[in-house]
Amino acid sequence: MREIVVLIIFTLVYFFILFPIGLTLKVFKIDLLKIKIDKTAFSYWEKKTDK
Amino acid sequence: MIILGISAFYHDSAAAILVDGDIVSAVQEERLTRKKHDAGFPAKAISCALCEAGIKLQDVDYIVFYDKPSLKFERILKTYLTNVPRGFRSFRIGMPPWLRQKLFLKRVILKELKNSFGEVFKNPIVFTEHHFSHAASAFYPSPFQEAVVLTVDGVGERATTTVAIGKGNKLDIVKEIHFPHSLGLLYSAFTHYTGFRVNSGEYKVMGLAPYGEPKYKDLILEKLIDVKEDGSFRLDQSYFNYMTGRTMTNKKFSDLFGHPVRKPDSEPLTQFHMDIAASIQAVVEEILLQMTRDLATEYKIPNLCLAGGVALNCVANGKILRDKAFKDIWIQPAAGDAGGALGAALAIWYSKLNKPKKIYCSDLMKGCYLGPKFSNDEIEQQLSEVGAVFETVSDSELIKKTVKQLIDNKAVGWFQGRMEFGPRALGNRSILGDPRSVDMQRILNLKVKFRESFRPFAPSVLREDVNTWFEIDYDSPYMSIVADVQKNIRCKISESEKSLFGIKKLNVKRSELPAVTHVDYSARVQTVHQDTNPLYYALITEFKRITGHPVLVNTSFNIRGEPIVCTPLDAFKCFMGTKIEFLVMGNCIVDKKHQKNYLEN
Numbered sequence: 001m002r003e004i005v006v007l008i009i010f011t012l013v014y015f016f017i018l019f020p021i022g023l024t025l026k027v028f029k030i031d032l033l034k035i036k037i038d039k040t041a042f043s044y045w046e047k048k049t050d051k
Numbered sequence: 052m053i054i055l056g057i058s059a060f061y062h063d064s065a066a067a068i069l070v071d072g073d074i075v076s077a078v079q080e081e082r083l084t085r086k087k088h089d090a091g092f093p094a095k096a097i098s099c100a101l102c103e104a105g106i107k108l109q110d111v112d113y114i115v116f117y118d119k120p121s122l123k124f125e126r127i128l129k130t131y132l133t134n135v136p137r138g139f140r141s142f143r144i145g146m147p148p149w150l151r152q153k154l155f156l157k158r159v160i161l162k163e164l165k166n167s168f169g170e171v172f173k174n175p176i177v178f179t180e181h182h183f184s185h186a187a188s189a190f191y192p193s194p195f196q197e198a199v200v201l202t203v204d205g206v207g208e209r210a211t212t213t214v215a216i217g218k219g220n221k222l223d224i225v226k227e228i229h230f231p232h233s234l235g236l237l238y239s240a241f242t243h244y245t246g247f248r249v250n251s252g253e254y255k256v257m258g259l260a261p262y263g264e265p266k267y268k269d270l271i272l273e274k275l276i277d278v279k280e281d282g283s284f285r286l287d288q289s290y291f292n293y294m295t296g297r298t299m300t301n302k303k304f305s306d307l308f309g310h311p312v313r314k315p316d317s318e319p320l321t322q323f324h325m326d327i328a329a330s331i332q333a334v335v336e337e338i339l340l341q342m343t344r345d346l347a348t349e350y351k352i353p354n355l356c357l358a359g360g361v362a363l364n365c366v367a368n369g370k371i372l373r374d375k376a377f378k379d380i381w382i383q384p385a386a387g388d389a390g391g392a393l394g395a396a397l398a399i400w401y402s403k404l405n406k407p408k409k410i411y412c413s414d415l416m417k418g419c420y421l422g423p424k425f426s427n428d429e430i431e432q433q434l435s436e437v438g439a440v441f442e443t444v445s446d447s448e449l450i451k452k453t454v455k456q457l458i459d460n461k462a463v464g465w466f467q468g469r470m471e472f473g474p475r476a477l478g479n480r481s482i483l484g485d486p487r488s489v490d491m492q493r494i495l496n497l498k499v500k501f502r503e504s505f506r507p508f509a510p511s512v513l514r515e516d517v518n519t520w521f522e523i524d525y526d527s528p529y530m531s532i533v534a535d536v537q538k539n540i541r542c543k544i545s546e547s548e549k550s551l552f553g554i555k556k557l558n559v560k561r562s563e564l565p566a567v568t569h570v571d572y573s574a575r576v577q578t579v580h581q582d583t584n585p586l587y588y589a590l591i592t593e594f595k596r597i598t599g600h601p602v603l604v605n606t607s608f609n610i611r612g613e614p615i616v617c618t619p620l621d622a623f624k625c626f627m628g629t630k631i632e633f634l635v636m637g638n639c640i641v642d643k644k645h646q647k648n649y650l651e652n
Contacts, residue, residue, distance in 0.1 A: 010143050014131075018142070022135030032129045033231060037277045037285050044283035045226040048213070 052404070053110055055097065056396030057160070058117040058184075058388050060153065062088050062250055065389035065472075066096040067421075068104045068111075069396045072406055074192065076103035077421040077472040079389045082617040088251060089614075092159070093392075094167035099423055103469075108168045115399050117391035118181035120156050122208035124149055126230055130294050138295030177403075179395045181207025182359070183215075183224060185383070188394025189358035190217035191401050191408060192415040193381040197354060199346050203339070204359035204387075205235035205250075214346060217356065220401040220408040231294050232285045234335055235360050237276065240291060241331040243299035245324045246313030257366055258506035260332035261571035262553060263325030267308060268333045274307055276334070281349075282342025320553065336367045344376045353378035358394070362386035362531070363474065365575050369533040372525060384419045384529035385473030393472070418583030419529055420479055422470030425619055427637040430466075433619040434636075440645040443638050446586070452640060454593045456633040457485050457603065462499050464608055464634040466622045467586055471615075475530045476607035477577060478511055478587035480615050480622070482631060484566060484604035486510055491566035491604055492557065498630035501611050503554055506575070508606045510567035513591050514578040516601040520564065521576050530577040530605075536562045541572060566604045577605060 025032065038044075056067040059080075067077035076099075081087055083095035101108060127145070131138050152159055157176050164172045179187070185202040200215040200222065211233035215224040238256065239249045247255045278284045288294065290304040298312075305311050310323055343355060355377035362368065363386045372380055383390050400406050409415075425433075427443065434441050444452065456463050463483045471477045482499060484491040496504055509530050510521075518524035523534035540563040548559045562568040581588045595601035608622060609615045610629060616622040619636050626634040626641065634641040 006147055007143065010146055011139075014139055014142050018128075018131055019135050022132040025132060026135075031133075033133050034229065034285075035133065035231065035288050037287055039277065041279070043279050043281050044228055044232065044277075044285050045214070045281065046229060048224045048227055 052112050052400070053104075053106060054113045054115060054396040054399050055100070055111045056115050056117065056392040056394070057093060057097070058392040058395070059092050060090055061388060062090045063387055063389040064090055064093040064096065065385075065392040066093045066100045067393040067396050067472075068100045068106070069400055070104060070106075072400045072409075074393065074415055074417065074421060076100040077385070077393050078103075078423065078470070079472065079614075081614040082422065082470065085614060085621070087612060087614050092163040094163060098167065103423055108164065108170060108172060111172070112174055113399050114160065114172065114174070114176045115395040116156060116160065116176070116178045117184040117388070117395040119178045119208055120153050122180070124154055126209045130231070134295045141295050141297070177399065179398045180210075181391065182210045182213040182227070183222075183398055184391040184394035185358040185386075186213060186215040186217075186222060186224060186356075186394070187398035187402065188385070188390040189356035189362075189381070189383040190215070190222050191394075191397040192383070193354075193356050194411060194414050195354040195356065195379070195381065196408070196410050197352055198356045198381075199350050199352050199354070199377070200356040200358075201342065201346065202357070202359040203234050203361035205239060206230045206233055211235060216350065216352070220406060222398075222402055228283055231288055231291070234284070234338060236291075236293055236299070237286060238331060238335055238361065238364075240293070240299040240304070241327060244304065244308075244312050245320075245327055246315040246318065249299060253360070254363070255505060256328045257332060257364055258504065259320070259325055259328035260366070261329070261569055261573065262505065262556065263322065263327070263329035265330040265333035266326045267330035268337075270307065271330055271334050276338075278338055278341065280341070281345040282338055282340075284338060322552070325553070332366065335361070335364065336370050339367050339371060340374055340376075343371050343374065347376035355380045356383070357381075358383040358386045358390060360387045365531050366533045366573065368531055369523075369573075372523075372532055381414060382529065382531040384416060384475065384531060386531070387474065389473060413582070416529075418580070419471050419473055419477055420469040420584070421472040423617065424469040425637065427639065430619045430637045430639050434623060434639060434641065437620065437623060438647065439623060439641055440647070441639045441641045444640055446589075446638065449635060449638055449640065450590050450593045453590060453633070453635050454597060457483060457594060458597065460485055460488050460490065460494075461632040462495055462630065464622060464626050464631045464636075465587075466608065466616070466619065466634070466636040468584075470617055473529070475577075476605065476615055477529065478579060478584050478605060480608040480617070481605045482608050484508070484606075486564040486566045486602045486604045487598065487600060489558075489560050489565050495604070495606060499610070500606070501629075505554065505557070507557060507567050507569050508604045509575040509577055510564060510602045511577045511579050511587070511591060511605040513588065513595065513601040514580050516595070517576065517578050520602060521574060523576060526580075527576045527578045528580055528583065530575055533573050533575050535572045536564060536568050536574055540564065564600070564602055567602070
């Protein structure tokens with residue numbers, strides 16, 4: 001019973017929260033993880049800022 | 052000041068104790084629970100490490116965990132957001148444990164400690180970043196006052212590759228490459244593709260590589276990964292599945308190479324898989340060399356420290372050393388997550404508490420002999436309890452009798468002193484053999500390890516003699532560097548021998564040390580030093596006196612699928628369950644032919 005409740009909650013969270021946010025990010029082409037390969041970039045190193 | 056470092060909940064849980072900055076003990080949980088790569092809370096390892104240090108839990112001033120769960124959780128959420136609508140299944144399965152346990156790690160640690168030790172821990176519990184733990188484990192025990200520190204692994208919180216600069220007791224990460232772009236995960240993807248288990252089969256891919264040609268290297272560099280001149284890189288995610296799926300690679304990946312993922316149980320290894328292994332090994336080596344060359348030019352510091360799972364790739368480490376972009380390199384022997392426990396503790400001592408870094412001529416790892424030890428009385432008691440027949444002899448007799456057995460081509464179990472920390476047996480929990488024997492490779496694999504191995508066993512060689520036998524004149528006490536055997540001890544190979552396929556190639560005598568020479572003449576060298584392991588040093592010296600060869604075959608004291616032995620009882624069980632003929636534990640000698648047959652069961 002508890003597992004079913006957990007499943008329902010996580011399904012709702014995924015489709016009503018994550019899904020719309022993720023879709024919005026896609027529409028506005030926001031690349032949170034910097035996934036794209038950038039042939040023009042000089043380097044892929046990222047400076048560590050939050051020391 | 053006592054600091055307890057912990058790594059747990061991903062793979063290779065471990066605990067390490069620092070007393071006033073001195074590395075007193077470090078143990079992996081798997082050795083005590085007998086569950087390989089045990090990822091559970093390291094209650095037994097903590098207990099054992101405390102016992103070795105002679106202290107109680109309440110004496111500990113700080114407990115430090117080796118990564119920061121909140122940062123990792125943030126990365127996981129971002130991954131789900133980036134990949135919608137894919138990843139629902141992974142979200143549904145992966146999220147509940149996070150919300151139940153992983154996000155509230157301090158509470159979990161307190162609860163586990165209460166369960167195991169029956170007391171509430173009152174002092175601070177702190178967290179360090181995963182890659183900072185790795186970097187600390189590589190820099191602080193190193194013999195360097197100043198170094199560039201490169202950590203490369205699958206993924207920590209977000210970083211997969213970091214560069215830090217260590218100077219005195221200061222260690223600062225200066226640049227990073229972030230998930231999903233990861234050399235560790237790229238190597239694991241090929242481990243999966245060639246049909247081996249991710250997170251433990253990577254060394255098999257490395258061992259398989261010398262049988263193949265790097266035919267697919269250009270294809271990998273063209274399609275799967277974009278590498279800049281400075282060695283920084285990104286992976287083309289359209290070929291991988293690890294962000295949201297339960298496998299590492301996808302159909303597009305298989306289509307690129309024209310073969311499906313190898314099924315480990317039903318599909319044999321072919322030349323294709325060997326060429327794939329050679330190709331990914333060559334790619335990783337090339338990227339690491341590009342990276343280290345650029346770092347040497349950029350920071351103009353002559354020393355390099357390495358850690359992270361990729362630093363266990365001893366073939367690549369050997370190439371970095373020989374490349375000489377850095378004058379000196381030092382590699383944390385427990386480069387994987389177990390070493391994170393030690394690094395986290397060191398990070399608190401030096402970085403948070405601002406204690407000075409002392410410099411010695413050698414490193415601070417004490418030969419990596421940081422685990423539990425057993426006195427002769429304890430060994431005798433454990434042997435007597437199981438009805439073993441044994442004799443107790445003096446040190447000099449022990450060495451003479453052991454060398455005699457080795458020369459007679461016997462496999463010898465060698466159990467001495469404190470257990471090693473990290474993945475390698477370094478002469479305290481080892482099975483030894485005669486490296487001159489053409490059969491030793493086969494004998495050890497089939498009679499003792501119950502497996503076929505692509506890699507030959509590692510040679511333990513006296514430090515003073517290493518350059519006479521191998522093309523390296525450098526300390527490699529932790530077996531983390533591969534070098535070729537010297538040309539003058541290599542044998543000529545006939546045309547028919549050259550045409551052999553796969554593991555059969557390994558049985559061809561390629562040098563005066565056939566049991567430790569790979570098909571490309573390489574060997575994973577362990578230099579043995581008198582100051583860190585005098586007994587093992589004395590044993591090899593005696594073997595050299597009689598045979599002229601200062602080298603022994605050294606393989607870990609375990610059988611396939613089991614962790615390396617920890618206690619005398621573990622060692623005796625392994626001895627009786629295999630065809631090891633002779634077991635030496637402390638000053639006790641156990642000869643197989645004197646044991647009662649029923650004990651074999």
